[in-house]
Amino acid sequence: MASLAxxxxxxxxxxxxxxxxxxxxxxxxxxxCFSRTGSFGEMRFIRSCGRTExxxxxxxxxSDVPLLSCSEAIERIKSTQANQKSKQQFLAMYSSIFGGITxxxxxxxIPMDDHMVHRGHGVFDTAAICDGYLYxxxxxxxxxxxxASMAKIxxxxxxxxxxxxxxxxxxxxxxxxxxxxxxxxxGVGDFQLSPVGCHQSTFYVIVIQDDSPFVSKGVKVITSxxxxxxxxxxxxxxxxxxxxxxxxxxAEETGAFAAIWLDGEGFIAExxxxxxxxxxxxxxxxxxxxxxxxxxxxxxxxxxxxxxxVREGKLHGIKVxxxxxxxxxxxxxxxxxxSGVLVRPVVQWDEQVIxxxxxxxxxxxxxxxxxxxxxxxxxxxxxxxxx
Numbered sequence: 001m002a003s004l005a006x007x008x009x010x011x012x013x014x015x016x017x018x019x020x021x022x023x024x025x026x027x028x029x030x031x032x033c034f035s036r037t038g039s040f041g042e043m044r045f046i047r048s049c050g051r052t053e054x055x056x057x058x059x060x061x062x063s064d065v066p067l068l069s070c071s072e073a074i075e076r077i078k079s080t081q082a083n084q085k086s087k088q089q090f091l092a093m094y095s096s097i098f099g100g101i102t103x104x105x106x107x108x109x110i111p112m113d114d115h116m117v118h119r120g121h122g123v124f125d126t127a128a129i130c131d132g133y134l135y136x137x138x139x140x141x142x143x144x145x146x147x148a149s150m151a152k153i154x155x156x157x158x159x160x161x162x163x164x165x166x167x168x169x170x171x172x173x174x175x176x177x178x179x180x181x182x183x184x185x186x187g188v189g190d191f192q193l194s195p196v197g198c199h200q201s202t203f204y205v206i207v208i209q210d211d212s213p214f215v216s217k218g219v220k221v222i223t224s225x226x227x228x229x230x231x232x233x234x235x236x237x238x239x240x241x242x243x244x245x246x247x248x249x250x251a252e253e254t255g256a257f258a259a260i261w262l263d264g265e266g267f268i269a270e271x272x273x274x275x276x277x278x279x280x281x282x283x284x285x286x287x288x289x290x291x292x293x294x295x296x297x298x299x300x301x302x303x304x305x306x307x308x309x310v311r312e313g314k315l316h317g318i319k320v321x322x323x324x325x326x327x328x329x330x331x332x333x334x335x336x337x338x339s340g341v342l343v344r345p346v347v348q349w350d351e352q353v354i355x356x357x358x359x360x361x362x363x364x365x366x367x368x369x370x371x372x373x374x375x376x377x378x379x380x381x382x383x384x385x386x387x
Contacts, residue, residue, distance in 0.1 A: 077106045087212055092173035094165055094205035096156055097188070101172045110204060115195050116185035122239045123147035124183040126339055127166075129207070130374045132176045134383040137166065139297045147237045148184045148201075155184070156201045166205055170385045173207035179339070181206050183239070216367055218347035218359045219336075221271070222251055223325075224259035228269055231292040244272040258336060260349065263292050268323045274338030275299035276346075278323065278331035279362045283316045285309075286331070288323050298370070299337040301381070305369040314365060333360030343367035 068076065093108040094101045102108065116122030125144035128135040141163055148155060155162070170180055182205040187198035226247040228234065251259040251272075260276060261269040268288050270276060275296040278286040285306050287299060309315040328334060332355045334346035343366045345359040373381060 074106050081105050087210060088178075089209040090206055091175050091178075091209050092169050092207045094169045094203070096200075096203040101169050103172065108206060110202075111188045113191055114185050114188045114202060115198060116183060116202075116239055118191055119186075119193060119195075120238065120240045121151065121153070121195060122183050122185035123151050123153065123237055124181060124239055125237055126182070127180045128339055128374065129170060129175055129178045129180055129385070132385050132387065133374075134167070134170065134180060134385060135374050135377075136297050136301065136381050137163070137180075137383045139300075139381070141166070143237060143295065143297065144182065144184060150232075150236045151186075151238060153184050153186050154201050156203050162203065165203070167383065167385060169205045170207055171387055173209075174387060175207050175209045176387075177211060178207060178209040181208065214342050214367070214371070216343075216345065216359060216364060218345040219257035220255070220348040221258050221260050221334075221336075221346050222254055222256045222350055224250060224261050224272075226250060226259070226261075228261040228263060230264075234269075234293050235290075235295065237294055241273075247272040257344075257346075261293075262325065265322075266325070268325060268328050269293050270296075271336055271338075274336040274341055274344075276328075277302065277335050277337055278328055279315070279333035279360060280327070281330075281332050283314070283332075283362075285315050285318045285362070286323050286327065287318075287320050289320050296337060298339050298342065301373065302337055302343065302366055302370065305373060306366060308369065309362065309365055314362065329354070331355070333362050335360075335363040335366070342370050 066072075090105045090108055092101055092103050095110070097111065110117060112118065114122075123144055125140045125147070127137045127140045141159065145155065145159060145162075157165070166180060166182060182203070185202045185204070186195035187201045189195075189198040224247045226243050229243055233240065247259045247261065251257060258271045258274065260271055263269040268276060270288065270293040275293070275298070276288065277299070280286060285303075287303065290296070290299075303318060303320065306315060306318055310317060329349055329352040334349060334354045336344040336346060343363055345363040347354055347357050347359065376382075
């Protein structure tokens with residue numbers, strides 16, 4: 001290792017011409033390798049007959065990795081953020097690590113030794129910010145507390161203190177439309193597997209401004225080939241979202257919006273980050289039960305609001321239970337439910353067209369009820385933010 005370090009220092013081994021594809025800042029190439037002499041070289045990959053082969057580019061210019069001071073590192077973070085283009089803006093963050101709120105995105109960081117980062121030992125939840133109100137704050141807060149208990153994460157503060165921090169962070173952000181996201185972690189301390197060395201559990205909150213409108217256009221879904229999480233983990237809203245990400249990517253690779261999971265018995269379960277519901281030809285609203293999947297706050301609210309459609313005669317009833325794939329694909333309507341999509345109609349599942357292939361009236365009616373609820377619902381679902 002000593003000779004290798006000497007060779008690296010003498011030969012100035014890291015490419016300087018490599019830039020990040022988004023912000024044009026110098027970064028390490030993901031294709032770096034050691035040559036036999038111990039220097040770095042840039043690798044170019046080619047695909048041939050289904051195999052990936054690497055070629056060393058000996059013409060790449062090399063230089064030393066810079067050693068940055070704290071202020072220099074922060075300036076580079078700010079420069080990176082300034083060059084990134086996103087519909088979302090991060091307006092405020094609370095961290096129990098520094099015990100306060102910051103509105104500087106460069107300071108919105110978490111330590112690498114936090115067990116949520118390197119072991120996935122953390123849970124999270126969210127709440128929508130609509131016209132200066134937090135929608136279903138208490139319902140989501142109760143769920144993250146349940147998730148933390150199932151993940152054996154002790155709360156750093158009592159429930160009322162957590163709630164107060166959430167509201168104050170939104171207040172400091174001045175955000176009136178967007179989302180609130182928050183995490184509970186086993187804490188910082190070391191890079192071991194066990195959290196025994198963690199000093200205390202940590203709490204992080206971030207406010208995201210997002211003016212993107214909710215879309216009611218129908219989408220296509222597929223059946224996911226990615227294994228579903230077992231119930232013990234599927235009912236916890238943890239940060240372990242790799243199956244969810246792979247399921248979403250699988251759908252996008254086929255031109256679909258989302259992939260639908262089936263449970264171990266073959267019944268319809270959920271999407272990667274949303275619940276599903278159906279309207280039968282008999283105008284019965286069907287929804288899979290929550291015993292093996294995440295208990296969706298939006299889905300549960302839809303069940304409550306849908307009672308109005310029963311009273312109006314637009315629905316003949318509501319049922320939560322096992323739903324077969326055959327029942328789902330033969331339904332008159334299918335929809336995705338979640339805080340990110342609210343109510344999104346599905347017009348095709350795999351090769352099966354749902355109903356007449358168009359957005360259905362019940363999905364639209366439920367979306368209208370949710371939007372109205374977000375604007376003027378009761379205090380049990382709307383918490384005013386004191387700006």
